[in-house]
Amino acid sequence: MADLLIELFSEEIPARMQARAREDLKKLVTDGLVEAGLTYTGAGAFSTPRRLTLTVQGLTAHSPTTREERKGPRTDAPDAALEGFLRSTGLTKDQLEARDDKKGQVWFAVIQRPGRPAAEIIAEVLDRTIRNFPWPKSMRWGAGSLRWVRPLHAIICLLSDEAGATIVPFEIEGIVAGNTTRGHRFMAPDAFAVTGFDDYAAKLRRARVMLDADEREAAIRQEAANLAFARGWEIMPDDALLSEVAGLVEWPVPLMGAIEERFLSLPPEVLQTSMREHQKFFSARNPKTGRIEGFVTVANIDTPDQGETILKGNQRVLAARLSDAAFFWENDLREARAGMKDWAEGLKSVTFQSKLGSQADRITRIAALAGEIAPLVGADPDQAARAAKLAKLDLRSAMVGEFPELQGTMGRYYALEAGEPQAVADAARDHYSPLGPSDAVPTAPVSVAVALADKIDTLTGFWAIDEKPTGSKDPFALRRAALGVIRLVLGNELRTSLEVHIAQSHQFLARSIANTRELRPLDHPNYNVGYQINDATEYSEHHREAEYDPNQDYLLGEYEGRPVGPSVSFPAREHVGVFSGQRKTTTDLLAFLHDRLKVYLRDQGIRHDIIDAVLAQPGNDDLVQVVNRATALNDMLKTEDGQNLTQGLKRAGNILAQAEDKDGVEYSFGADEKFAETDAERALFKALDTAEPAIRKAMAAEDFPAAMTAIAALRAPIDAFFEAVQVNTDNQIIRRNRLNLLSRIREAGRQIADFTRIEG
Amino acid sequence: MTSPKDNQTDKPVCFQDVILRLQSYWAAQGCAVLQPYDMEVGAGTFHPATTLRSLGARPWAAAYVQPSRRPTDGRYGENPNRLQHYYQYQVIIKPSPANLQDLYLGSLKAIGLDPMIHDVRFVEDDWESPTLGAWGLGWEVWCDGMEVSQFTYFQQVGGHDCRPVSGELTYGLERLAMYVLGVEHVMDMPFNNPESPIPLSYGDIFRQAEREYSRWNFEQADTEMLLQHFKDAEAECARILDAADTDAAGRAIPMAHPAYDQAIKASHLFNLLDARGVISVTERQAYIGRVRALAKRCADLFVTTSAATGEALPTFPTGA
Structure with missing residues (x-):
């Protein structure tokens, strides 16, 4: 060893x-x-x-010595066969053994591999x-x-x-x-x-090297906490930064400094982001004031002056950075107080996507859609539209230009500064959410309306121009947008038809493009007159090398700073051709949302076939209903009754399908108890008479568990029926009657889900 | 180990002192100390001593100051850290020596930054120049949280794999000197020794020019003319590259350098047009691609010459 x-x-x-x-x-x-x-x-x-x-x-x-025996050709086989065997074993003929085999003498190779x-x-x-x-x-x-x-x-x-x-x-x-x-x-x-x-x-x-990264992390965490404690501060936890910093030093030496008084009025998010992104500093918060007042930098060396020079240098760099940030902040606040008109104007010359118009066009669409969605979520339509109009203005602010990750956060500050109501300002901050699977879902009505409108507009737009995600490529984070829609709808239990909203969104899109005076074909000789186009290919090329951070709305926050000259008008008809029709867009997009819903529900423990069975039913664009049905069905299928019922329903369905195929008719009604020959048949009639109205009533009331209970009650009679009765008898009247009876079973099942899609 | 106190006495006293110390340091390491290239460029990398000489197998070691122009960074001389005209110090050694990091740290010591009392770190930062079709891996070097240099191992230039690999160091001279000298605003930085009979600050020398160029870059430059110049430079570059390798007398003289000058020119014209705000985002890619195509063809030609291969330059027959 x-x-x-x-x-x-x-x-x-x-x-x-x-x-x-x-x-x-x-x-x-x-x-x-x-x-x-x-x-x-x-x-x-x-x-x-x-x-x-x-x-x-x-x-x-x-390594152990190994011994391998390999059987070769017969000793009387042609030379070519033997040569091939020698080549494959790497032996010579005299190293082979001839052994007796059932079919005669055969060459054997014994290959010894000595341990190494x-x-x-x-x-x-x-x-x-x-x-x-x-x-x-x-x-x-x-x-x-x-x-x-x-x-x-x-x-x-x-x-x-x-x-x-x-x-x-x-x-x-x-x-x-x-x-x-x-x-x-x-x-x-x-x-x-x-x-x-x-x-x-x-x-x-x-030799002043801490080998273990975990130990370095722990040392940084501990020492930073001690330094903060001594001043009555606390370190803002940041695990990603901690692990990065631990990878930058062999001998971590945390040093703490105070932020100069003149910068303390900056929003905490600005201080934290600037310090983290530019300097890799941890932020220290004073719990008494609630402000970020200090920082911890982690040096890689013990110095004779106990880090004094290092700290002074870092403080100097920080002051320069924060001076920039303060300059941006003050300029932005001035613009906010002036009503942010310049920003709104500026967004007209920032392209969202070359075929989908400018950010201003996009905001107009989102505002219109948010107004439509507002009543459903209990928001005032005018307020929702107003919030949508303001929510992205911060993309033109200097601060977001510097720190794209502060989009929304700054929007909220600027909206408040502009005197907007809290709900409108909050929507600016929250409308990007949820960004990831673990990000909180907005619940404030105005925020929900804008968040949903934002995502639906993005999805509809990219579907209309056929820029859908493929494989691992999803440069516009459309999967995330779709999951956002799903989580917003489910999280707020929004009873609404997504199909309707997608259709609305498509109409706004068509109108917006018809109205736009800024879109030009790329190859037009005048397209360079001061207009900024940011098309999809360029976007993905630009970001190919950069690491994609799923928590950042890069595309939607794409920011091009410089004001540009006047743009040239073009007839809108040149662009109408680039869109898929509303019907196709809606159908395709809904299918995509259903796919994402399946992924989402699978993580919640609901099988994909159960979701398929529910999605095959009408009303499948009401996601809350889909999930309620799927959950109830999922629960029922976990019971023995549920399992057997599924078998019974499938069996009924198969027999019917075969008979319908053979007879060329559809058996749908007319089963009459008077033609029943056995008790089992009569019992099934009785059970259906009870179950059918119960299922209908429960489904109408959307009491899916009750519907499941009602249909599960059919399990025993169906089993007994198939036990006792041969459906395809010679008597055609009785056969037809039994097939029609089976169709009642099929119909009862169809009220709830497409059971043929259930596996097993 | 030197104590901070000893070190204090050994600090540079002005901007040119920092430059002179770097010059002597790299000269002592065996670099040819070159003079700036006599054309407008955006960075020291554009100097043919870096771009072209990083190609081919012939060993190379050079150091130089390069005035660099970035029209979009102009702030009328008001911003403490931003200039449309500034200086880079550039070192390029091929093949990159195994002790390049140590050599670099030695240069910091030479200008008064002792790594025993400062926090010097190599932080990942890969370099890419889409205009030159070049990229490399390396770091930005941090001193007490401030980026003081770029350190790059060239992997590709002009679309050619670098074999051997060059090590490139780029110092932003103003920023570095401001830190060493403890100056807050670039215009306040002493340029020559403040004890001189006529002490001059950076502002004395450049403030007026910064204002003038900022105005010209942003407001006045004639974009029609610049566009035409861009096209002219592009056409001339192509024409030079398309010319036969042999001159009228039958002598083989490929013209990689004159062609590359035109590529540099086109690149700077593009920067000026960009500062004037007349280049859209999509177009930007197209322009960069056009300059890259020129740079690439220059590189293609340069690698065939003896300056790249290291073979003896063929002599012309006497009397030619």
């Missing part, structure tokens, strides 16, 4: 890649070792900005691992051809057991594995030798 230590020492590894790289290193190496026949008892991977480290414990010293020493296997696995490492981006350096995330400088590859440590002979592109590493870049730059993982970790610590 031996322990293996591997360290890949390089220039600074991007913080965001480290966690994944640790996992990849562990998996690639241990899988490789196991594949080659070694076993181990445990493994752990670590990273700092300059190193990726793996420790494997309890590794076997050799661990060091040999490790060297091979490490070579493969380094050459095929799945970095998101890798590079070459100097004159070499090796690829790594940044230049790779040194490798430790050390096997240690009771007898001591030995360096695994390994070399890759001139880098020879050894047993030495270096400590902190500035505080302990000299090389030192190690004898195994424990020694390595201990010596690194002495």
